[in-house]
Amino acid sequence: MDQIMGNIDLLIQFPIVNLKIILDGVMIGALFALAAYGLALVWGVMNVKNLAQGDFVIGGGYVSWWSYHNVPYFHPLLGVPVAFIVMWALGWLTYKLVISRVIERDLFTSLLATFGLAIMYAQLMNLMFGSDTQSLVLDVTGLGLENNYYFADGLIDLPAAKVIGVVLAAILATGVILFMKRSRMGQAIRATAQDARAARVLGIDTEKVYAFTFSLNSAICGAAGAIIVMVWVIQPFYGITYSIRAFVIVTAAGLGNLPGVIAAGLGIGAAEQYGSHIFGIGYQQAIAVILLLMVLIYRLVQQRRNRQVMQ
């Protein structure tokens, strides 16, 4: 209790800390949002709840890490497009082998099947890359930038890697929104999401749309992972943390609300940082999960109220 009061006191004593926490939260939240982004897509379009989401993220991180160590002159930033492409392929494969068979099934099926996938992927990564934590150090001094920017007497630090991560995340997110609005495929995806049977009648190859959506999801996750490996560390079994965050964000934002996903992602990032500042970092995971439960219960209450209004 004393510790909690002390921590709150710090926030008041050094108001600048609030800015620091929010900045950290936003930078983390942007990456969570990317993982959630793909989940919102597959959930909305094909009604698949992908628990292997986080493992795609980690997979992307390992693609970038592996390339860096095995391909000469490989710049960590290149990892983002490379991971995007490799994870696209893996997503497509996963779709063809497993996901295509669970789309029409009840909701619990996809949850369990992707859980099985998550276990498999995590272990395969462990066998391939070892269980060490891995990370890449992004050195941008060659590009005329500094690796770290400091403000407010060094209290606020903005590592270039995090800033670039946020920028890349923003580019990816806008890219997907534009793609959904403008391209033929994007329109087909939206049509399928609204009514798959009607879309099929109108000549849309929904099978192709599903495959595309799932691959896109996996690719976005992969790109997020390639950013994360530059900012934090990855480990084969860290996937679950990103999966949980993705579920929290999508549940909070609601389906089919891509801008909402971004807002929720940033908000949850900040909430988690505040929570772990006040209660201690040991509670970080608990805070994320309790947020999820609170969102679920809030939705439930809202639903009940709506039902009463309708009656």
Add this chain to the structure above:
Amino acid sequence: MKLKTLSLAAGALFASTAIAAAADCATIEVGAAISLTGKYATNGVHTQNGYEFAMKKIADNGGIKMGDKCYNFNVTYYDDESKGDRAATLAERLINQDKVQFMLGPYSSGMTKAIAPVTEKYQIPMIEAEGASRSLFNKGYKYLFAVLSTSEQYLASAVTLAGEKAVEAGGKASDVKVAVAVENDPFSLDIRAGVLEDAKKLGMKVVIDEKLPRDLSDMTAILTKVKLIKPDLLIVSGHSKGAATAVRQIGEQKISTPMIAMTHCEAADVTGNFGAAANDILCSTQWAETLTYEDPIFGTAANYETEFKAAYPEYAEKKVPYQTAQASAAIYVYKDAFERAGSLDKEKVRDAIAATDLKTFYGSIKFSEAGNNVAKPMVLRQIQDGKYKVVAPSAFASDKVNHPRTN
């Protein structure tokens, strides 16, 4: 790295028993549950390599001699997946189905805590090399022996050192403010308990006391507090990943704490991975290759490192972690105890182990009533210009400590 792990997994797949017995020697069956997968896999493999290397070395030197007969070790390994309940089940299987009469320890205090009650129940001697938590040695276990020093000693000398530096600067030891960030697991919590006790003894104030989550990848929240509260000593402990995360983010956030001490620097290879960011960090170690320990099988500590690197080229670029050295030492204790017992009877061997008084390349080994090694001190090293230099205790120190850190 990738292929190596694969081939290791594949090797373990088809032959869980590893060592080929030297020509004429009989075998002694030994069992070990070890973390080959899961969060402790890195150090689990370090441990297994230490066991394997020592057994090979002993076999090359004529094996274990009992009268006119000779024996070699044959270890049955299982993967405990870094999970306690799995480790306990596997220990039962080793004893019941594989009928082993002697056990080697797993990696980490947590796994050892899970296995120790089982070996105790079956009265099977277990020499372990990787479980340092004191909570292992207050249960009255009679068949558990640990070659390493217990965890409260890991960072005790760092606390003392911080006190001395405060006095040198014209202050008092009680002026020192301590920040503690440890992983929420038995080993690290015991480190924390030790540091808190020492700090209390010297009248120091603990200003930050946080636990890191197990799937930790981000310490910024704690480091921000460190920046605000400005402690004089920062203690971090969280196996390999805790060390890696801490060193990276300490560099990134330009933490200016004058003294930072942590565990598992070598296992996480912080100098290789993060370069200058690791400079002037204090690392506690059970063993260092620069120490003047020696024994007839492995030679000097330095010799151990050279030969080990020759046998396992993947360690060529980094330090041989002490986790490996102490695993080898555990095998050596077994050899010595078997020879003194002159029998394969587990009770006689247990008594022989309890009476161990041995000088090894890893340090002296002598067990207390509770089974922990009381003859070997911990060593504190500082990373100076990418090299590990022993700075405490003074009897072993090769260099002076840099204080405050430069960053």
Add this chain to the structure above:
Amino acid sequence: MKIQKIAFYGVLLAITVAAPFLFPSFSTQLATLWLFIIVSMTWDMTGGQMGYNSLGNIFFYGTGMYVAAVIAIGLVYDVGEYTGASGGGRYDFTNEQYILGFVLGSLGAGIFCAISAVILGYVLFGLRGPYFAIGTLGTAIAAGELVSNWDWVGGGQGITLPVYSGDFDQTKLFIYFAFAITGVILFIFLKWLYTTRFGAAINAIRDDEEKAEAMGIHTMRYKLVTWAMSAFFIGVVGGISAFQLISFEPLETAYQTINLGIFMVVCVLLGGKGTLWGPIIGAIMFQIFKEVTWNYFLGWQWVALGALIVVTVVYFQDGLMGWLRTQKPEWFGVVVDDKDGEAVR
């Protein structure tokens, strides 16, 4: 028919009693098998019979472990002192204290879990379909994280219970029979329960909750009572497990969400959801698969297990019993009353 049936159950009971004496070195695995059978059967009460797929039943297992340990220790010593990180003192238990702690602890764990199921269920049963699964999973994860930060029960250190100082083989048999008796009681209870009006009511909830409500079934009450009964049995076996494992910690052993928490669901799916025998057969199949892969595919066991889950869920979701029902409908169709016994032969 009647005699056959008695003979069948008689043989099963005889096997149950004789197993640990016939295969003494496997008695730990046999005990674990019973654990899997029990948690699978309890999962099927809500998942198979009532249509509420919980992914968080492991909450009751972990809570059961902790409640049992706290009761057993608390009867003799101060819990906070006992679990203290560096506790210098030694804590000995007499045999009487141990056995009393075991019995009261396991029962207390069951009762505590039943009560917490009613409280949690009151909130969580409002969630439908996958949200119920996610909500229960979240509850279990959150509980594990919170317990791991709670120093009074040892936090991340976990708890190490005392070792029984009496004859060792006796303890093993004792633990085995504690599991086996719980399992047999649960089986008899469920066999009876599923034939009653109560069983029909929870099946109605599974088939169409709205309609069941309209028919005047107080659905919430039924859901809560079912989950509480299921939680009671998981809590009891959680308590027994605590004494079997002796040393356990919160995240990987007690609230092992992604191990036992999911395995119980897979067992039920393997054997066949919504049947009396499905979970039992599934648990046996799963356990055999697990032991084989863990022995012969070191390192790859988790890949194999993940693959098993995917294949089961995607291709054989009706499980063995479902497959049998389509293959041999006469086994099920002829004498409805007798379907369960027949399927095994």
